[in-house]
Amino acid sequence: LGNNYAIVTDSKAEKLFGKRLLAGMQKAGLSCFLVSFKAGEQSKNLKTVEDLSEECLGNGLDRKSAIIALGGGVAGDLAGFVAATFMRGIAFVQVPTTLLAMADSSIGGKVGVDLESGKNIVGAFWQPKKVFIDPVLLKELPPRELRNGLAETVKHAVIADAAFFDFLDNNAAAILKKEPRALLHIAEKNCSIKAAVVEKDEREENMRRILNYGHTVAHALEALTKFKRYSHGEAVAIGLNVEARIAERLGFLDLIDVQRQKSLLEKFGLQTKMPRFAPEKILAQMQKDKKSVGGSLVFALPERIGVMKQLDGGYGVEATEETIKAALLEAMK
Numbered sequence: 001l002g003n004n005y006a007i008v009t010d011s012k013a014e015k016l017f018g019k020r021l022l023a024g025m026q027k028a029g030l031s032c033f034l035v036s037f038k039a040g041e042q043s044k045n046l047k048t049v050e051d052l053s054e055e056c057l058g059n060g061l062d063r064k065s066a067i068i069a070l071g072g073g074v075a076g077d078l079a080g081f082v083a084a085t086f087m088r089g090i091a092f093v094q095v096p097t098t099l100l101a102m103a104d105s106s107i108g109g110k111v112g113v114d115l116e117s118g119k120n121i122v123g124a125f126w127q128p129k130k131v132f133i134d135p136v137l138l139k140e141l142p143p144r145e146l147r148n149g150l151a152e153t154v155k156h157a158v159i160a161d162a163a164f165f166d167f168l169d170n171n172a173a174a175i176l177k178k179e180p181r182a183l184l185h186i187a188e189k190n191c192s193i194k195a196a197v198v199e200k201d202e203r204e205e206n207m208r209r210i211l212n213y214g215h216t217v218a219h220a221l222e223a224l225t226k227f228k229r230y231s232h233g234e235a236v237a238i239g240l241n242v243e244a245r246i247a248e249r250l251g252f253l254d255l256i257d258v259q260r261q262k263s264l265l266e267k268f269g270l271q272t273k274m275p276r277f278a279p280e281k282i283l284a285q286m287q288k289d290k291k292s293v294g295g296s297l298v299f300a301l302p303e304r305i306g307v308m309k310q311l312d313g314g315y316g317v318e319a320t321e322e323t324i325k326a327a328l329l330e331a332m333k
């Protein structure tokens with residue numbers, strides 16, 4: 001893909017895999033170097049983009065070179081954004097090392113960084129030339145990080161694939177034990193589901209919205225707790241439960257499916273109970289995120305496990321304030 005490769009990684013993935021990848025590539029006769037940043041979401045900003053770009057330039061990266069993003073979603077989003085902007089854009093490859101990155105962030109081409117005033121505000125659509133996924137890399141991933149990726153995995157099953165949902169339900173123990181065969185199946189399914197959606201609608205004009213299932217509530221919850229109390233996947237698990245209840249109240253999702261989703265999330269060790277915030281407060285936060293002043297909100301919602309509700313060819317379904325508040329209260333019980 002290039003005359004020279006920059007491995008862009010975070011400080012933890014560097015220790016776990018970076019040096020080995022660098023040595024392996026050099027042994028294969030490829031010209032490459034490694035640059036890293038401090039692990040954590042706090043590094044996902046424009047200053048790090050500037051530092052990494054300077055280091056890449058200093059190491060001779062040019063328009064014909066390529067970047068290898070090695071690490072979790074933070075490394076992928078950051079390295080991808082550097083690739084999208086370095087000399088107006090160069091090739092890049094994703095090598096995700098967390099389940100969240102394997103299941104979600106490495107596919108679809110959204111790259112970018114946070115601002116002080118908001119997450120993922122500066123970014124681009126920049127597709128990787130390749131995505132290399134090997135679940136064996138998850139061996140030392142801490143349980144909380146594994147759960148993070150499992151929340152998005154359950155989301156994928158509910159939006160697109162009832163058989164995959166059954167697989168998760170029947171193999172939860174093997175998955176939590178990181179049994180390679182189970183993890184490989186998850187990796188394949190996550191990729192094919194997300195890629196199929198993104199291929200149909202890269203720019204999120206319609207179908208890509210289904211990937212936001214659970215996320216309207218999750219984003220509000222993360223913002224209200226200042227991104228400290230819940231990891232993203234933990235917030236998504238609660239969001240999925242609340243949004244399923246909205247779908248049930250609107251009359252097109254069976255209570256049985258709400259319960260099945262809830263119990264699968266709980267099997268994976270994810271909490272589904274909404275914390276006791278005043279529903280008005282959560283609603284106001286969601287309206288702020290969606291830039292809607294008062295009134296109803298539009299969600300992407302399932303009509304049964306594996307199938308999303310479509311209205312007039314679109315995936316947006318409107319729910320009134322009353323419906324949303326009732327669903328929130330129900331999820332607090």
Ligand SMILES: NC(=O)c1ccc[n+]([C@@H]2O[C@H](COP(=O)([O-])OP(=O)(O)OC[C@H]3O[C@@H](n4cnc5c(N)ncnc54)[C@H](O)[C@@H]3O)[C@@H](O)[C@H]2O)c1
Binds near residue numbers: 039040041071106
């Ligand atoms: N671009 C997208 O479409 C998209 C989608 C979802 C999430 N995201 C972004 O992804 C980010 C979250 O990603 P994440 O959860 O992977 O976080 P992360 O990249 O911070 O990784 C979590 C932690 O795990 C460590 N780690 C990485 N690989 C490991 C391994 N194999 N073993 C042990 N530890 C390992 C990391 O160093 C880090 O400390 C957020 O910034 C979010 O906005 C992007």
Ligand SMILES: [Zn+2]
Binds near residue numbers: 152
């Ligand atoms: Zn998500």
